[in-house]
Amino acid sequence: MKKGFINNVVGWVMGVLPFYLFTLLPQPAWAGEVSSPNGNVKVKFYVDGQGRPTYEMSYKDRPVVLPSHLGLELARDKHASKGLKETDLMDGFQLRSEQTSEQDETWQPVWGESRDIRNHYFEYAATLFQPKEQREIIIRFRVYDDGIGFRYEFPQQKELNYFLIQEERSEFAMAGDHTAWWLPGDYDTQEQETQQTSLSGIRGRMQQAVNWGNSSVAVFSETGVQTSLQMKSQDGLYINIHEAACADYATMHLELVDAQTKALTTKLGGGSNAYTPNPKPSAFPLPKPFTFVSHLTPDATGLKGAMQTPCLTPWRTVMVSDDARDMLSSNLILNLNEPCALDDVSWIHPTKYCGVWWEMIVGRGSWHYTNDFPSIYLDKIDWSKVKPNGTHKANNENVKRYIDFAAKNGLDEVLVEGWNVGWEDWANMWKRDVFDFQTAYPDFDIKMLNDYAHSKGVKLLMHHETSSSTQNYERHMEKAFQLMNKYGYDAVKTGYVGDIIPRGDHHYSQSMNNHYLYVVKEAAKHHIMVNAHEATRPTGLCRTYPNLVGNESARGTEYEAFGGSRPDHTCILPFTRLQGGPMDYTPGIFVTKLSEWSNNTSWARITIAGSLALYLTMYSPLQMAADLPENYEKFDDAFQFIRDVACDWDESIYLEAEPADYITVARKAKGTDNWFIGGKCDENGHEAVVKLDFLDKGRKYACTIYQDAPDAHYETNPQAYVITKKTVKAGQTLKLKEAPGGGFAVSLMAL
C-alpha cells in the first residue's frame, strides 16, 4: 500500500482547460487521495460538479465518512460595501493547486500522559478558487494512522479581507446508523448526562435528554449534539468527531440530518436566552440522513463569527479505529495544536490538591459570609461590621485545617472557594459588578493563611468565580493576578456559572472563546496556571498554553451532590470530554452516601476502589482529593493510594477499553520506574486482566492492590474494599474483579 500517495488523475488535465468546461464534466471533476503513514486511513478530496469541496474518509478500506461537502455560509451585513464579503464560500470553486507533505516529529509536552509524543502525518492541502468572486481558500487535511484533521484557511487577499460567518457547513456523512454517546447540543452547558442511542434514535431521545438532570440551558435542535462525539459502528469501528485548536472561533456542535429533517436549524429551538436567528436560509440541499453538519455557537446577534484574513478555522477531527483503546491513546488533537507558545514553563507543574469546596457543594456550609442583605453592592458594605452567618467555610480555622491535611498527606495545594466578598448574591441576577477578586471576607486572613501554608510546604489555590460577568472579570483581572503574585498563589480556578454578561452572548461563542484564552495568556504573564470551570470544552490548546492545566466542561463530581451521575459516566468521559484536554473532575469521594454527614440525600454511584481508579482513568495533571479530611481519615489505608499516585507520566498504556463499559490503563510515573494501574467499570462490573509485560524485565516491584471486596456494590456496599500487597515482576498477570460501579487501583513501586 502506498503511503501518502497523491492520486490526482485528472488534475493535470483540468488545469489547462478553460473554466466553462468544468461544469460539463462528470463528478468528481478532480480527485486527490492521501493515506496515513500506515495506510489504514485514507482521505479522498475533490470538487464536485457544483464546485463544492467534497471529501471521503475510510479506515482499512471501510467507509468512515461518505462523500461530504465542506464550506461556509457568510452573513449579510450592512458593511458589505466597505469590504465585508457576503457571498458564500460553499460552491463555485475550482481546484487551483494541491500540495502534499509528510511530517514526522516527536515532541515533549510540559505535562501529559507520556514523555514523548509522535506527530506523524501526511498532509494534503487543496487551494480552491472562486472565479466569480476572485477569492481563494485552502482546505488542509492531515491524515494520521488514527484519524484525520481538516481545516479551512483564508489567505489575505484583495477580495477576502473580512467576513462574517452565518454558519460553517462542514459535513460528516456517517456510513451507518451507529451507536452514539452524545450530549444535547447546547450553547451554554456541557454538564448533562451522556445519552447512548443509535443515530436514528437521537431525535426521539432529545426531550428526555434535555430534561434529565435539568442542566440544559440553550439547546438548538432536536438532533443537535455536542462534540467530542463518540460513536461505534455496527461492524465495530470506533469513530470520534471533535475539533482541535479552537481559538477565537465559535465552538462547533453537530446537527444530525435524519429521515425527519426538513431543514438545518437556523434558530434556537430550546433554552430561553434571547437569540436572533439570521433569517437567511441555506440555499443548499440537505445532505442525506446520518450526516452531521457543523453548527457553530452564535453571538448575541445570531452570527457565528467575525473573521479577518489571514486566518484559520479550528481543525475538525475524525478519529477512527477498530480498537477502542486507540480512541484513548490517540494524540491526534494535541498534535493538531501549535507547539508551546511560552518561553519559560518552569513554573508550570502538575498538582494534587484538596480544598474548601465539597462541604459547600453538599450544603453543609456556605460560600457567602452573611445572610443580612437581600442584595449587595461591593463598595457599599463595611464587612467588618456585618453579622456573619456562621456557615462560611472559607474561614481561617477551617482553611488551616485543610492546609494541615494537605501538608500531612503530601498534597501540593489547597483550593479555597468563597474567600472573597460578593457571594451573597453572586449568580443569575444579571449583576455585572459581582466580584472584585481582591477583597477577602473578614474571617479569611489572606496573608496569614498563605504564610501558614508556605511554612508547611503547601500553596493556596486561588478561586475566581466570574458569574459569567466577563467584562467585570477583565476589568479586575490584572489587579487580581497581582494580588496572587503578592501572596504566592500560582494557580487559579476560574468559574463561569450563569448566563454570560453582556447579555445575549453564550459560553461557547467566538467572543467567549477569545476571553477564555485571553485569561490564560494574561495569567501566563504572571506565571499563573488556570483551571477554568464552565468554560468551553477543550480542544488541545493546553499544548500551546500549558498553563491551562485543567477545565471542567462536563458533568463533574459536584453532580454527585445534585442527584448523582450514572455509574458508567466515568467510562464515557475519557472517550468524549477528555479528548480535548484534561478535566478537573475532582474525584475521590469515599463517603458516597452524603446523608452520612449532611442533610443531602444525593449519593455517588461508585465504590471507594472505583474512586481510586479515577486518578488513572481520568487523566489530568490536576487531581483533587475532593472529599473531606475527616472522611479520608476513616479510610486512611485506602487514602494511601491518593498519597502515592502520580499525576504526571512518562508512559501510558491503555490495556482495556469499551465506551460506557470499562477502561483499564497503566501509567509510568514521570522520572521514576514506578507504575500505577487503574480500572474503572460501569454498573455491570468487569474482570480486568492485566498482563504486566510493560514492566522492566528482571526488576521487582512492590505491588499494592486496592480492589473492590467480593460483595462490594456502588449502591449497597460502596465502602467494601480489599488491599493486597505483594511483589511482582514483568510477565505476571493480575486478574482484578471490579464490582458494579467499581474499579481498582494498583501501585507498583520499583524495588
Add this chain to the structure above:
Amino acid sequence: MKKGFINNVVGWVMGVLPFYLFTLLPQPAWAGEVSSPNGNVKVKFYVDGQGRPTYEMSYKDRPVVLPSHLGLELARDKHASKGLKETDLMDGFQLRSEQTSEQDETWQPVWGESRDIRNHYFEYAATLFQPKEQREIIIRFRVYDDGIGFRYEFPQQKELNYFLIQEERSEFAMAGDHTAWWLPGDYDTQEQETQQTSLSGIRGRMQQAVNWGNSSVAVFSETGVQTSLQMKSQDGLYINIHEAACADYATMHLELVDAQTKALTTKLGGGSNAYTPNPKPSAFPLPKPFTFVSHLTPDATGLKGAMQTPCLTPWRTVMVSDDARDMLSSNLILNLNEPCALDDVSWIHPTKYCGVWWEMIVGRGSWHYTNDFPSIYLDKIDWSKVKPNGTHKANNENVKRYIDFAAKNGLDEVLVEGWNVGWEDWANMWKRDVFDFQTAYPDFDIKMLNDYAHSKGVKLLMHHETSSSTQNYERHMEKAFQLMNKYGYDAVKTGYVGDIIPRGDHHYSQSMNNHYLYVVKEAAKHHIMVNAHEATRPTGLCRTYPNLVGNESARGTEYEAFGGSRPDHTCILPFTRLQGGPMDYTPGIFVTKLSEWSNNTSWARITIAGSLALYLTMYSPLQMAADLPENYEKFDDAFQFIRDVACDWDESIYLEAEPADYITVARKAKGTDNWFIGGKCDENGHEAVVKLDFLDKGRKYACTIYQDAPDAHYETNPQAYVITKKTVKAGQTLKLKEAPGGGFAVSLMAL
C-alpha cells in the same frame, strides 16, 4: 401664592381605608401639589383609579404636561424564580406616604458658565406601594422655577432586589401641537440634522429626516425622537424634555403617540443592526395623542436594563419658560446631578487647542500610515519596514508645526489624531483588536514631540479612537493611561465610530453608558480629562465628574466636510444638545469653501464673524481652533479674537434667544473683569441689540467688535468682516447686524 404648599386633601382619610375600597373611589384617589419657589411651576401628583402614578405640570397656570402616567414594564426572565421580579411597576399602587422639602444652596462648578450656581427647589416624594406584590417604590419630584425633574427610586426590599426593564413608560402629555426641533430617535447616533415640525408633523417628516445626511443607524419608530427635545407652544411657551444624571441606565428616547399610533414600538423599525424585541406587548392602553412616552435604548437581547436595588433612574426633566433665554441659562440639569465626586480637581482645566485633524477630515491627509495592507494584525507588522503612504499627517514635522502654532497663539494643547498604529483598517469591519493605544507610527516620536511641546509651554492632547470595540479599549486602557502619564498628556479625546463590539449592543445602552463613565472614572485616577466623541448625549454628569470636559454627541464641525450643515444648526444646538453638557463642536472654520485648499467640494454655511461667535454661543470649557494654521494666518486680525477669548466664566447673560433663529450671550471671563459677547444667527440674518448694562458702572472697556461686513453672506461672501475698536462703558448699547449665516464677537477688556 403659597410656595411649596402640599395639598393632600384626601390622603389622610385614605390611609386608614382598607385596600378593596380604593378602586371604588373616583380618581384622583389622592393628590399632592407642589409649586416652585416663585410659584410659576406647579406639579400635581396622584394615583389614579387603576393605581397608576400620574402627574400634571403647569407654568403660570398654563398647562405644560397634561395628566401623564409613570411606571416601568418589567421583562420576563428565566431567572424570575430566583429573585428577579417580572410583574410590572405600572399599576396597582397605593400612595403610602408623601414627603416634601425645600433646598436652597449655591455651589461652584470646577468650570462652567458661571462661578456660582444656585440650586433652589421644592421637593415632593411619593412612596408608592403595590399590596399584591408587596413592593414599594418612590417617585421624587424636584420643582424649580424653570422646570421639573422626576425620577423613580427603588429601595432595597425583600420583594424587589433585582429586575429587568422591558420598557420605562414615563409619559409627557403635551397640551398642544407644539413646534418641535427634533432628531430621529436612534440607538447609535445623534449626528443628524435637526428637523423643525409640529408634533403632528413628525411622522410625515421621519423618512426624510432619516435619509437626510445619511447619518441614521438604528431608528426605532416613525415617531421616535431624541432628547433633549426643544419645543415651543402656539402661545409661546418654551418646553424642553431631557434627562439628568444618566449613569448605568439606558439613554432615553421619546416616542410620540399621534393620531395614527396603533401601539408603542416594541421592535426596531429602522436601521439594520440585528435586534431581538422582547415579545411581551404592553398591557396598558395608549395615551392620547401629543403624548411622548419614554423609550430606552435596548441591549443586544432587546432588554432595556438590569437593575439591583437600591437604585435610581436618571431624572426626567421638563424645562419650561415663556422666555427662550431661560432655556439657555437654566442650570436645572446640572443641579439635578450629584456634587463633584473627585477630591482633587486641581488638574482639571479649561483648554483651548488646535490639532492635526481638520486636514484629514477634509481629505488632504490620512490617519493611516501605509496603503500596503488590505488588512492588518497589530502584532504581526514590523512598522519600521512598512512603506509609508506619504499622506500620514501625524508625523513629527507636521505635529511640530502645530505645536509652534499653538505656542505662538497661546493655545494650551495640540490634538494629534492618527498617531497610533491600527488606522489602516480601523472601522466597520467588526474587528475587535483594532488598536493598542500605545504603539506610535514610526514617524511619530512620542517622546520628542511631547518634550518639544512642553518646552514651548504646550501639551499634546491624546487621541483614543476605539472603533466602538469597547472590550478592546478596556483591555488596553490602563496601560494607555499610564503611557499618557509617562509623557505628560493630561487629556484624551476618545471616539466610538462604528457599531459596538460586542455585536448587538448599542451606543446608548445601559452597558455602554456604564462603559463611558467607567472610562471617565479610570481616567480621573490618572488625572486625565476626557472628551468623548460618539458617546451618548450628556446629562450633566460633568458636575459629578468634572474631568468629563466635553462630548461630541451631535453633528459637529466635521459635517462641514461631509456636505455641510444648515446655517441655523448652531442656533438650535444650545437649546438641545448642550442642555446636558458642553460639546466639543470644534468651531473656527475661517476658510469655509474647502475647495480653496483641498479637493473637497463641501462647504461650511457660516461667515468668519459667525465662526467667532460660536466660541461664546456654544459654551464649552474645551474650545478648538479647528482650521489649519495657514488658514488662520490669512486672517490673523480675526484670529486675534480666538487668541483673546476665554473658555471659563464667572458669569453668563443670555441677551437674546430664539430657537433656530439667533442667540446672543455675554460672558465675563473667570477671575477677570473682561467680558466677551457673541451673537449667532440663522440664514435670515439678525440685528442684535446689546445693552451694556452688565458692565461695571464707571469703568471703561477697550471694545473690539468682529462683525460681518454689510455685504457678508454665508454662501456668497463668508470672509467679509469688519473689526472695530472703541472704548465703551456701562449703559451704552451696541447694535450689531449679523449677516445671513453670520454673527459677531465682541471683546471688552477692562481698562
